[in-house]
Structures are given as structure tokens and as C-alpha cells.
Amino acid sequence: MLEPKVVLFLAAVLFSAGLYGVLSRRHLIMLLMSLELMLNAVNIALVTFSRYWAGEGAGMIGAHSGQFFTLMVMAVAAAEVGIGLAIIVAVYRRKHTADSDAASELKG
Amino acid sequence: MVGDFDIFLPVVWLLVAAAIVMLIDLFGDDPDKTRMFNFFTALGGVLLAFVSLNPYWDAPPQTIMRGAMLVDQFSAFLVICILIGTAISMFASLSYVKRIGVNLADFLITLLLAASGMVLLTVSNDLIMLFLSIELLSFSVYVLTGLHGRSGRSAEAAMKYFIMGAFATGIMILGMACLYGVTGEVQLKPIGEKLAAIFAARQGTEIMATFGMGAILIAFAFKVGAVPFHSWVPDAYEGAPTTVTGFMAVAVKAAAFGALIRLAVVAFPATASAEGFFGDLGFAGYALWLLSALSMILGNWFAISQRNVKRMLAYSSIAHSGYLLMGLAAAGGNSEVYAGVLYYLLAYTLMTSGAFAMLVYASSGGRDIESIDDLRGLAWKKPAVGIGMAIFMFSLAGIPLTAGFMGKYFIFTQTIAAGGRYLTLAIIGICTSIMGAYYYLRVIAYTYFRDPDDRPVAGKEDWGLKFALGLTVLGTVFLGIFPQGFYDAAQDSVKELQHDHERPAVTAPDKPGTVAHD
């Protein structure tokens, strides 16, 4: 069995990669992908914690909530992609580019 | 489970109304004919939700869904704020959405979904519900922001809000994962108990707990638009359709502050340790202190140079978040202040949604009021604009006999009573609200004391807008002159919140995570 530490490490690396992507990318689709990466990294961590607490003999709600939580996050992430894409398309139709810098009409 | 069904009723009515409007929109032939029917269906949903709150007023708290939700008077108070904001936004939008080329049904559906997300947020009692309801309201508000189909700015605003919001969601879910990781619980009360134990034991896990709480706090600070997580606020507020902006400003804030207070009181331990960042400050006192001070200073400071009225109101809403956060921060020293925060939220709901409705009303010739120059001398062409705008601006500036003054008064006196570093915060608050008076009064000066331009003013406004304005004007003045009844209600609501969650003193266990699983 994998050490929880290792899996959590993976989660942290993925989350950081997502964070880095959000901060360094300008293309909106890449931004969206990085954001999803962050959510999914947390999913891994949640599942790991859930397993850990099951091993500690925690009550049912405590032990399984992490897994429920993950499912919920997945569903929300899917919805987020849907809405995100719709918004990006709306921006693209007006600015003719998916570069986040092009949308800077509102400022000051 | 089915026995508890009536507890869901507020949300259910909103969702049922949304579903009916959806069906009419799908199967109705002519959108113009079904317009009024849609509107009254949605309004009926809001009213029924309001009525179905009645059993929870003056009643003991009830939990449902194995404790995932908790309905008490505290949430009822906030739901009232949210429903008022929703109803005002609906009334104000009746003809406005048509003018900007949006299908009324689309608007109503999304608005009702957002409102139900907010209602759920105020009754959430575990991390999963908290997460889901925040996402439900956020997604709806993203869509509402980008609803103005013809405007590039609306799309840009939605994009910015979405990217920033999704980022904040990522941070929040990370924080929630950390809290779950250290406590093994998702419900707020057990989390609070275990966190208290963890902080008492101090075996290293408190670092992760701290990190988790910090991340959640940051996400909420983002939702309420506190500096330095405020950057989306002016852009999103300016780009969104005006009535949506009003809704965003008041309802999102009420829901987010409600959830934040519940988190602060229930889940984040105030008694964890004598020193450190909980100490006498209660929940994350330093951070809230800092966020509040920054929001008050920068919000007002940025607002001064704005000529775009909506943008100015956006920065002012950041400043108002600062005043509210001041209440939360001071709660570490004086928990009476929560009642002031609730009162302020109600006052803020009325005056801000009123101010935005007034902007819609003042829009002339089918054109949105953008710059403050568009308001020149409007008070003489449309006296109602002058009086209403003056009342809202006086209220926002915190001038006596208005709701805004009483709200500030309650928060400030309680913060001062908390003493110590909160006194400094209160002084910053007073100074910045004097600074704020400048730009609010400038709006009045423009409406009254500048020569009107030659542009025509719009003809007849619809009754919905007038109703919304009448309600908000009367509410603002009434709350300003007779605050006591509302303040008592707020105090009752808060008492219950704290009473219900009074925790027994926690002794340090041998090992974190092995405290009794209840």
C-alpha cells in the first residue's frame, strides 16, 4: 500500500503545477485547464485523507465524507468547465482572441 | 428525511419557481406574452420562500440531512436579506432586461438559482454543503454577469469574475481538504471541537489546520471583495447589467458573510489557546483586522477618483465589506458586534440595491448612466431621482437618520467597546468613512447643483422599478429612524447562533484525531 505521504506529495505537486499554470498562462483555455488541475489535485488529497481516516477507525461519516466530497468536486468541476467554456467563447466572439490580456477594457 | 422536507421549503420554492419559468420559456410560443406570467411566477417563488421561513423565526435550531444543514433564526435573518435583494433586483429588471436585449426568463431562472444557492449557503452546516452552495451561487452569478449579450464589457467582466472565482474556489477546496485531513470531519461543529483539541495539543498538525483555515478565509475574503482579493469587484460590477450588479453586491455579500460568521463561531476555535493568532482575538483576528483595515482604506481611496458611478459604487462596496469585516474582527473582543453586522447587512441590502435600481431609473434615453456627468442636474428633470439618490448616498455615507448611519453606529460602538487594537480599527473606519462622504456627496452635488444637459430623459418608467425604489427608500429611512426593532431581531438571531454552539472546555488529548468520534 502506498504511503499517504507519497500520494499527498503527488497532490501537492499537481496543485502547485496548476497554480503555476494559472499564474503564468495567458491563453484562457490553458487557464481553465490549470484551474481544473488544481481542483483535481485536491481530489487526490481528499481521497487520501478519506482512506487515512478509515484506517484510523473513524466513524462512517468522517471516513467516507472525503470520497463523497471528491465526487461532488468532480461534478462541480465539470459544471465549471461548461460555464468557463461558454464565457470564453463569449469573450472570443467579441475580442477575436482567447488571450486573457486582450480583455482589458474595464480598468482603473 | 421526508419529515424534514418543510425545512427545505425556502429553497424548494425558489427552485420550483425556476423550473416553472424554465418550462414556460421552453414551451411558450411568444416570449412577450409570457413575460408577465414568468415574472409573477418568480416573484411568487420568492414570496413563498419568504413565507415558509416563518416557522424558523423564534424557533429552536433544527438540523437535517444528518446535520449537513442547520436552520435557525440566524439563517432566517440572512435569508430575508437575500430574498429582499432578489425581489428588488427582479422588480428593477422588469423592463431593464428587455432594454438591454436579454430574455427575461433566462434572467429570472439564473437569478432564482443564484438565490437558492445563497439560501443553501446560509443553512450549510458542513464543508460539502458549503462548497456546493457556494459553487451554485457563483456559477449563477457568473452567468448573470455575462448576460448582457450585446456588450463586450459584460463578457469581459464575466470572464474576469469567472477566472478569479475559480481560482478562489481552488484555494478554498484546498483549505477544506486540509481541515478534513487534520480532523477527519466535514461538519462544522465536530471540526470546531477537534480543532480546539489540536490547538491545545500542538503536535504539529495545527500548522496544517492553520493553513486550511487561512485558505478558507481567503476564499471568503474573495467572495466579499476584501482587499487584496478585490480586483474582480470593480470590473465585474461595472461590466454586469446594472440590476445584476445590485444583486451581486447585496445578496452575495449577505450569504458570504453569513457563512463566514457561522464558520467563525462554530468551526474555528476561539478558545484554542491563550497566545498565538487565535488568542484573545478569536477567529483569525489579525487577518480580519488587516483585511478590514485594507478594505476600508483602499476601497474609499480608489473610489474617490472614479467618475463612473457603477465603478464608484463597486469600490464603495469594497469599503463596506471593510466595515463589515471590522465587525467580524472585533467579535474576537466583543461578540455583541455580530448583531451589528447583521443589522448592517440588512441596511446595506436596502441602500445598495436601491442605489443600483436608482441608476436604472435615472438612465435616460435607453442609455445606462455611466459617468457621473450623466447625472448632471437630473434632480430637476426627475425630482424622484434627486431625492432617492440623495437618500441612498446619505445612507451609504453614513449620515444620521438613514439606515447606513445606524448600521455604522452599531458596528462602530461595539467595536470601540471591544477596545484595544479594535479601537484603532474603529478610528480607521471613522476616518475612512469621512473620506467616503466626499464621493457620495459628489453624486448628490452633480444631481442637484450642476446644470442639466440637453439630453432627453426617458418617458414613463415601469411600475416594477418604481415599486423597487419606493420599497428601498422607505426601508432605508425607516431603518434609520426606528432601528431598535430590527436590531433586537438581529440580536436574537445571533444569540441563538452562539448559544447553540457553546462548546465545553476542551482538555488536551493524548493524540490528535483520537478524541471521541461523536
Add this chain to the structure above:
Amino acid sequence: MTADLFGIFVYGILIFSVAAGGLIVSALVGKRKKGFVKEEPYECGVPQIGETRTEFNVRFFILAMLFVLFDIETVLLAPYAATFIADVHEGKGLEYLAEVAVFLAVLGFGLLYAWRKGVLDWNVPLGHNPDEVVSRVIAGEADDQASKKPVEAAHGH
């Protein structure tokens, strides 16, 4: 166990610092050149010739998105199934059946909405949405020269 996680999060913060450091250094040291090529999402320096990808009909994407949404929401039945037996033993089976019926009804309602809005019709044009936009956005491609100009102009001042 969780105590060790601090190291991981320090690592995370380190990653962030490296990211921030790179951004700050490049912002401070790097020269700023604005131009058509620099504004391209892919700054590889090679001029783009023609379309690099064939365009898909936008409906592929919308359908795919719908599929993902419904697919994942179906996953939410899993926790329901996990607790179902226990509740049946408690004699709450009917209630739970009603609950899942409501859930499925909501999903079905969403499908109905998409259907009536014409998303599932293959041959009818999609409202006023210009086709192919989604595929172009996803491919990260710029539009043709003509429509790019306003953006250029916007960057000019």
C-alpha cells in the same frame, strides 16, 4: 502523519515562489516588445501558415460537454448506492427511492432543456452562435487577419 505534510506545503510555496520569481525576473529584466507576433498565443517565431487543424463542427464540443456533465452527475448516484442498503434495513427504502427519483428528474429536466433549446438537433443552425468558434478557441488559433485588427488597434494606444 499530517505533521509531515508541512514539508509538502513548504514545497508548494517554494513552487509558487519559483513561479513568482520567474515572472518577476522576466518582468524586470526582459525587454518589452509589442507586436503582432508577440501577441500570438504561441510565440515560436514561425509564421502560421493556414489552419493547423481541421475544424470540427461546434456540435461535437457541445455534445461532448453535455456528455461529460451528465456522465459525472450520474456518478453522484454512487454514494447514494453505498448507503442505500443500510437505509432499506432501517425501513426508509421508499423515501430513498423518492429522493433518487427527484435527482433523476432534475437530470432529465436538464436534458429536456438542452433538447428544446436545439442543442441535440444536428442540422438546425444554433441560434445566433457562429459555428466553429469553440473549435478555434480550443485550438488556440487566432482569427483571420481582418478581425484581428481591432485588437491590434486596441493595443496600440
Add this chain to the structure above:
Amino acid sequence: MINVFNNPELLLWAVPLMPLFGFLINGLFGKRMSVASSGGIAAAAVVISFLCALGLFVYHMNMLGKETVQSSAFTWMQVGGFKINFGLYLDRLSSVYMLIITGIGALIHIYSIGYMGHDEGFARYFAYLNLFVFAMLMLVLGDSLVTLFLGWEGVGLCSYLLIGFWYKHLHNTTAGMKAFIANRVGDFGFMIGMFLLFWHFGSLSYAGDASLQTGMQAAIASGTVDTTLLNWACICLFVGACGKSAQIPLFVWLPDAMAGPTPVSALIHAATMVTAGIYMVARMNFVFVHAETAMTIVAVTGGATALFAGSIGLVQRDIKKVLAYSTVSQLGFMFMAAGLGQFHLAVFHVFTHAFFKALLFLGSGSVIHALEHSLGHGNPDSQDMWKMGGLKEKLPITCYTMFIGALALAGIPGLAGFFSKDAILYSAFHRGDTLGWIIYGLGVAAAICTAFYSARLIGLTFYGKWRGDEHAYAHADEAPRSMAMPLLILALGAIGVGYLLLPPAFGVHHPPFQTWLAPIWAAGQAALPEGSKLLIPVEHDSAAIAAEWVNIAISSLIAIGVFLFAFAIYSRPANLAKVRALAFRGEGADAVMTPWYRVLLNKYYIDELYDLTIVRPTKIASDVLFVVVDVIVIDLLFVNGAAMVVKASSDLVRRLQTGLVRHYLYAFATGAVILIALFLLIAQ
């Protein structure tokens, strides 16, 4: 009706509520009413209110001997242990103010019917004016500092609305803004002062069981009077008073506020609102007597303001500006008295000043009204004294009543202003320490200025030769009866009210005004140590009487001498015209100068000399003073400057909001990292 009259509480509520009803009626239906009905309702509301006040004062307080009338309406708010009842409280101090506000208010409402008759916005005007009276009455009749503060804000709001009444002139707008901002600075001080008092005493009420007075008594009894805190509290309260009562350095708004309609200037900016600061200080006298430093600051600020504003008043051309600076100067006198501990003299000067200053303002309004007929509304020439002269012929009633007002203002013996001002100067003279002499010096210098500009105003306006547009002179008509009647009543007041507080030198040891107010100061006086300089003298030995005679002689000489001197100068052109026939023999070019004229010319040399040696340097000095202090230091740096700096910096920082979403993300992430790092650091 008899029952209402017998019930003092109902009567008390009627006093502020009548103007409120007037406001509501005018505000809601005023548009559809004529000038007569709109103004009639407004005036009737205030007249009824005055009658109620009179009933309370004469019947309940004097005949039945009721010391106080209290009426608590409801618990307004309760925050923690802090409870505010919303109620009214009438005692001897507020009764004086109540009578001034309703009495003079009623006269000014009546006057306004004539004055505003031709203005299209009269309904709005009367609505605001009624609202003002209501707010002002709440200010003086409220039973706690919080109610006082609400009224305080209310009168500020009304003043703001009324100053900006003629919105078409952009200048008015900025004047309104300036007034409002200066008042906010004052409010800020007031609020802090209130909080400090609340901190110390746990109450803000001055009626009922748990009041400021009982808190003060308990503190004295237990010896825990924190004089440092009280000093700060009183200084903060005084900052508030400076804002409202136009003292250095917050006085700049008052001269600008003259942009509003003239009756408004008379009511708000001379008789009532600007004296709210004095009311507050007098109300809090039992706190102020414990704050010696604050008292010194009050006295010195008052003295300095009196002289400073008086000297500026010497060179103003605008008739209303002269009166405005004069008001600032007289308010300085009042604070001087308050700062010396002689609160009754401050209130007495408020009382007399209300009469003669309202009279002067209404008179000047009558002049402006007469000239605007042909010069057109808002023409600055209608207020320029250099373009007037000889109006006595055209406006006899205005002239003579204003002459009385000017004499009273100048402090000519026998008139109201003399008694109140002389008593203030005497209290400084009598004090005998350095502070007393400084204040006395400032006061005497200010009194010289006062006499001078009073005479100059009358001389330039009503005497001499008409120097303006002939057409305007020809069409200048005496004011209608509704305007003349208030002038006459106020003139009677300006002559008579001074006799309510005759000096002990005249053998009056218990003047009615002083006796009436004595209970108000009793607590404060009792707390003062024996021989304190702040005590109000009760016994007058022969030495004191002698000193008082000296003081009376000095101030009478100054007033009469300076007044005659200035009047001789400024009514000179008229003499010139009269003697012109004697001066020249023949017409045109072959006119020959007569010896008469040489003498006259020589006198003119004296005038020139005077002009060169006294007038011009004074003028230059006060011009420089005006430019440097008023415009540069105060206008630019203090009021506008602070706002400008904030605005400019705000313009700079708003560039941080670049509009690029990635910059927002950087800001978010940086903020998050700093905040979380802070958490982790503190948690360690």
C-alpha cells in the same frame, strides 16, 4: 385645547413637530400651492410653534415654576449597556434657545414670503426652512448628546440644501460642498468627544437617572475625575463647535455660505445654527469647567477669531460678506466668554446677537431685493456697497432699522450689543492674569473693528451719493409690509433686550437673565475650587464696581469714537454733494474753487493721510491676512488641499487596477501567500 395647554409634555412635543408638519405639507403638496399658501403654511407652523414655546415659557416655567419639562417617547436604541431614550428635555437653557429659534424663525419665515415670492422654487425653499427649524429644535430640545448630534447633522443638511438653493450658479454648489466638508471635520471631532465622554461616564444623556451630570457627580465624589481625558474630550467637542460655529480654523465656509438666500443667512448663519456650538459648550459646562486647558483653548480661539474675522470685515465690499465676517467675529466673542467660564454671558450674547444680526441680514436682504428688481437676480452689483449710497431716501425703514442694528452691533451704549459685549470684555478685564489681558486685548481690538465696519456699512449703503446704475436707484422701492414688519420688531429687540442683563455697576446685582440661567451652571460652579478664575462672580465689591466703570468708559469711548469716525469717512461723499454748490462758483471749466472747498479739500487731505497711514496699511494687512491665511493656508491646504492630495493620489493608485486578469491573479496569489505566511508565523 385647554388640556393641551395645561399639559406641558404635549406642548413640548408640539414645538418641534409643528415645523415638521409644515415641512411635510410643503414637501408633498408644495408644488401645487401658491406662494401665499405655501409660505403661509410654513410661517403659520413656526408661529404656532413659537406660541407653544411661549406658553411653556410663560405659563409652565414662570407661572407654575416648573424647572424642567421632560418627555420620553421610546427607547431609541440599546447597544450593550448603552441605552438611548428618544425624548425631549426642556430646561432653562433650552428654553432661551427655543424662544430664539421659534421667535426669530417666525419673523424670518414671514419675511421670506415677501422675499422669495418671485422665486419659482418657493415651495422647496419653505419646506427646507421648516425642516431646518425642526432640526434646530431637536438639537436644543433633545435629551441627550446623541439627539443633539442628530439635530446637529440635520441642521447641517438643511444648511447645505439651502446654500445650494440657487443651484444654477456653480459657485453656490462649491460653497455648499465646502460648508458640508468643513462641518464633517467638525462632526468628526464632536463624535470623538462624545465617545470619550461615553467612555468616561457611560452615558450621553443629560436628563434622567443615569445622566452625564450624575456620572460627573459620582466621579467628583469618588475623586476619579480624569482631567486629561476630559480635556481631550472637551477639545474634541470644541472642534465640533468650531465647525458648526465657524471658528478658526474651520470658519471658511461661513462667508461662502452667504451665497444662499438672504433670509437663510439671517436665520441659519447668524441667529440660530451657528450658535449651536455655543449651546453645546454651555450645555456641557459642568464638564468644561474641569478641563482648564480646553477652556483656555476655547477662549484664545474665540478671541483670535473675533479679531481676525473683524479685521477682514473692514475691507469687504459685499454687504453680506461684511455681515458674515462680523458674525464670525461675534461668535468669537461668545466663545471668549465661554472660555472664561462666563457661560451666561456667552448665551446672552447669542441672545442679543440673534436680534441685531438677524435685523442687519434682513435689512441687507431688503436692500438686495430692492436693487435686484432692475439689476436682475443674482447680479453681484446688488450686493456691492461701493455701488450703493444714498439709499436712505429710497428705503427709509430699512435704513433706520439697520442703523439701529449697526449701532447695537457696534456696541453703542444703551443698545443690546453694548451690554452683552461690554460684560464679556469686563470678564476678561476683571480676570487680571496674562490670559485675561491677552483676551481683553484681542477683544478690544475686535470691538474697534466691529464699530468701524458697522459704521462703514451704514455709511456706504445709505448715505452719501448713489454710485451705481442710475436705473437701479430709480426703481429701488421700499420692501413690502411682510418684509418691513419683521425689521421693525427686530429693531425693537435690538434696542431692548440688552436690559435683561444690566451690569452690576448700574446697581443691578441680580439681572433677570443671569438669575434665570443660574441653575444651569450650579453643578459646574459648585465643583470649582474657591477663588477659581472660572467662577461666575456673584458678589461685587466697590473695587469691582470701579473697575467695571472703567471698562464701561473704555468700551463706550471706543464704540462711539470709532463709529463716528468711520461714519464721517464713509458718508463723506454726501456731504461733498451738499456743499458742492458752495464749493464752486460758476459751472464747467470756469468753475472757481471757494475757500469752503479748500477746507473741504484739506479735510480730504486728512482723509488721504488717514487712508495712507491707517486705512491702507490696515487694508493691505488684512488683505494679506485674507489672502495668505484664508485662501492659501486654509482654503487651499486645509480644506481643498487635503481633498486634492487624496484625490490626486487616488488617481495614481487606481492605475494599479490594470484591467489585466493576470495582474489580478498575481495580486490575489501574493496576498494569499502573505496572509498564509502571516498565519503560519503567528501560529508558531
